[in-house]
């Protein structure tokens with residue numbers, strides 16, 4: 279009898295695993311249970327759908343459900359929620375639209391993703407308070423913006439200045455709304471560091487967004503519908519709120535099954551994505567991954583991590599053990615005309631906790647040769663260990679060319695390069711793309727001199 283690979287969750291990690299496993303072993307029975315209606319969607323596109331740059335919600339679907347079933351031979355069942363895992367009996371309990379069924383497995387992947395955190399703010403149940411996490415939540419926001427002018431929201435409060443909050447600020451400005459961003463820390467984009475945060479805040483203000491920094495939201499006022507965001511010192515009138523204060527790994531069914539949960543709150547896994555239960559794997563936003571710099575488990579819920587880990591698990595379950603690969607927390611975000619990026623460890627305290635002695639420099643360079651028209655400034659903060667000179671991380675911001683440079687530093691981090699090796703990389707050069715000494719080389723040169731004392 280054919281073996282059965284069961285996947286819980288039909289998005290990035292789950293469908294990558296299912297597709298890879300079926301491709302590697304067409305005889306394998308691959309069953310995917312997805313509790314919602316949508317599969318293989320790119321939540322990353324939702325802010326641009328709300329903005330109106332992406333016309334139809336269906337456009338964010340990478341592979342339609344029918345193709346998985348008809349062309350790839352995957353038994354994909356939507357509106358099927360897995361409510362329990364029995365690791366002894368090797369079976370899962372599934373609530374289908376009309377019954378509760380048991381499905382046995384030889385190997386199982388938990389790819390349940392993460393959920394938007396909704397703090398128990400006073401007034402959280404008022405109407406017109408949203409989160410943005412999946413296609414239905416994106417549709418609800420877009421529908422609100424498509425109401426007749428008299429009922430359409432004019433002012434929106436975004437709670438949380440993380441990357442989703444920043445992307446949503448741009449989306450709502452694009453739709454002509456007054457936008458307020460409430461961030462309890464002193465700067466937006468905390469994982470990107472202060473330099474990037476300050477540049478993005480200026481960009482927000484230049485584009486008519488009001489950031490409320492160091493401002494803790496206490497609740498929402500209104501009769502039936504939200505009318506104001508209440509902070510420690512103020513009440514700011516709004517017609518609509520989006521809460522974007524982060525996500526929690528969906529680890530409840532794993533926890534209930536006795537599977538180990540890591541300190542981050544996500545499911546603990548080994549280098550192959552296997553959990554503490556034999557033949558049970560976890561990948562994507564619900565799972566931890568090893569950080570390439572610290573070697574410690576971490577939880578950075580991003581799309582490539584999910585796709586990559588899912589694909590590796592799909593290969594592993596066909597008998598070819600494949601590590602899911604470490605992460606560097608590499609992230610980029612567009613804030614109006616700015617590009618911001620970060621990779622590795624840039625936080626001093628975190629670097630020290632991992633046993634490093636971090637030293638950093640910040641430089642400002644040009645995105646193109648000085649004489650070539652149209653260039654702009656690019657700021658880079660580069661961090662290395664004082665003793666080994668190993669590059670630990672970087673943050674950067676500018677109007678163009680940030681993503682290429684973030685990826686250069688990411689590659690250096692994976693190769694465990696030191697600042698001198700980075701300084702002498704043969705990076706590409708022509709006037710429209712950068713100065714002769716690429717900004718990354720300049721940052722490494724300056725940091726190397728600082729380390730040499």
Ligand SMILES: Cc1cc2nc3c(=O)[nH]c(=O)nc-3n(C[C@H](O)[C@H](O)[C@H](O)COP(=O)(O)OP(=O)(O)OC[C@H]3O[C@@H](n4cnc5c(N)ncnc54)[C@H](O)[C@@H]3O)c2cc1C
Nearest residue numbers: 287289290291313321322360390391562563579580581584
């Ligand atoms: C607005 C937004 C913008 C983003 N932008 C970026 C970006 O620019 N770059 C980036 O790298 N990442 C971005 N992300 C993050 C990225 O979308 C996620 O990292 C990625 O979707 C994770 O994939 P996943 O398969 O692990 O989880 P998910 O995409 O969350 O999928 C999990 C699936 O499991 C299903 N499920 C959960 N529990 C059960 C159950 N018990 N039974 C059955 N099914 C279940 C869910 O319905 C869901 O479909 C963004 C996310 C959002 C919300």
